[in-house]
Amino acid sequence: MYREAKKYLADSSVDDIDLTVLFIIQHVFSSSYVELVSHDVSVDCDQERQVFSLLEACKLGHPLAYVLGLAGFNGREYAIQPGVLIPRPETEGLVASARAVIGAIYSNNLVVFECGLGSGVVSLELAYIFSDVTFIGWDISSDAVDTSRINMQRMGVSNLMIEHGDFFSLSQAHDALSSCRVLVSNPPYVSLADYAHLDDHVRQEPMAALVAPDNGLAIIFQLIDFAIQHGVILICEIGSDQRALILEAYSQARLFFSKDLSGHDRYLFYFPNCDLVSQKLIDELGIF
Numbered sequence: 276m277y278r279e280a281k282k283y284l285a286d287s288s289v290d291d292i293d294l295t296v297l298f299i300i301q302h303v304f305s306s307s308y309v310e311l312v313s314h315d316v317s318v319d320c321d322q323e324r325q326v327f328s329l330l331e332a333c334k335l336g337h338p339l340a341y342v343l344g345l346a347g348f349n350g351r352e353y354a355i356q357p358g359v360l361i362p363r364p365e366t367e368g369l370v371a372s373a374r375a376v377i378g379a380i381y382s383n384n385l386v387v388f389e390c391g392l393g394s395g396v397v398s399l400e401l402a403y404i405f406s407d408v409t410f411i412g413w414d415i416s417s418d419a420v421d422t423s424r425i426n427m428q429r430m431g432v433s434n435l436m437i438e439h440g441d442f443f444s445l446s447q448a449h450d451a452l453s454s455c456r457v458l459v460s461n462p463p464y465v466s467l468a469d470y471a472h473l474d475d476h477v478r479q480e481p482m483a484a485l486v487a488p489d490n491g492l493a494i495i496f497q498l499i500d501f502a503i504q505h506g507v508i509l510i511c512e513i514g515s516d517q518r519a520l521i522l523e524a525y526s527q528a529r530l531f532f533s534k535d536l537s538g539h540d541r542y543l544f545y546f547p548n549c550d551l552v553s554q555k556l557i558d559e560l561g562i563f
């Protein structure tokens with residue numbers, strides 16, 4: 276079946292045929308590749324039909340995560356559906372950075388806000404680790420809110436409050452605002468010009484999760500303004516070419532940056548006071 280499946284995709288535009296076939300077969304048989312090759316597995320018509328209908332969806336250009344309804348993030352599987360951004364590997368670095376910052380200022384009455392939950396991966400990963408910290412996340416998309424709720428249930432996390440609506444209107448009036456010390460976000464940061472050049476399968480993801488006005492900087496600027504106004508720490512993912520533009524607009528603010536695993540400027544930090552930035556934290560975050 277593996278060979279037949281690969282042949283089926285041979286003339287398609289699917290990026291990595293071997294991996295796509297592997298993931299689909301593992302998914303349909305609910306077994307790992309190692310288990311499948313080390314035992315004799317009989318294939319019934321239903322399973323064969325299922326494998327080929329998933330392959331067909333990939334052949335038509337649908338992203339594999341939408342086809343399977345699952346995306347991998349930080350070594351865990353998350354439910355995903357069309358209408359919700361597929362979590363990216365760079366965002367695992369945002370979680371690692373937020374984990375270091377929250378760990379450094381940890382107290383059990385800490386409140387952490389997230390702007391733009393998407394599938395919930397960022398807040399859920401953090402809420403799982405810091406089980407007595409309160410997390411509150413917002414998303415303007417009802418698909419994202421639904422998916423976050425599904426993932427919250429799958430993980431058995433109870434310290435995340437999921438809110439539907441615009442972060443910048445709703446969080447200002449939230450009872451927990453005065454206790455919020457950290458704001459984390461992977462906001463939409465792609466410019467309209469860059470969006471036009473994205474791969475077709477990326478453009479199947481919701482545009483509102485990817486694109487922001489003002490060269491992709493509008494929401495990042497709103498997040499920095501929010502953090503300065505309310506005196507909260509901001510940890511935010513940014514586009515690899517946006518650091519200089521952000522520094523130009525906020526020359527007076529205490530902003531730091533760090534790189535992702537590919538060496539691109541990717542994470543922005545704002546600390547309301549210097550005492551929060553210990554040498555240990557600087558080393559741990561790799562900020563400059």
Ligand SMILES: C[S@@+](CC[C@H](N)C(=O)[O-])C[C@H]1O[C@@H](n2cnc3c(N)ncnc32)[C@H](O)[C@@H]1O
Pocket residue numbers: 360361362363366390391392393394395396397413414415416419440441442443461462463464483484485494
């Ligand atoms: C780049 S996605 C990030 C999703 C998820 N946190 C992740 O990293 O995979 C940005 C998310 O922000 C949401 N969003 C955009 N503007 C928002 C706003 N003003 N308030 C709340 N959510 C917003 C979008 O709907 C989208 O789900």
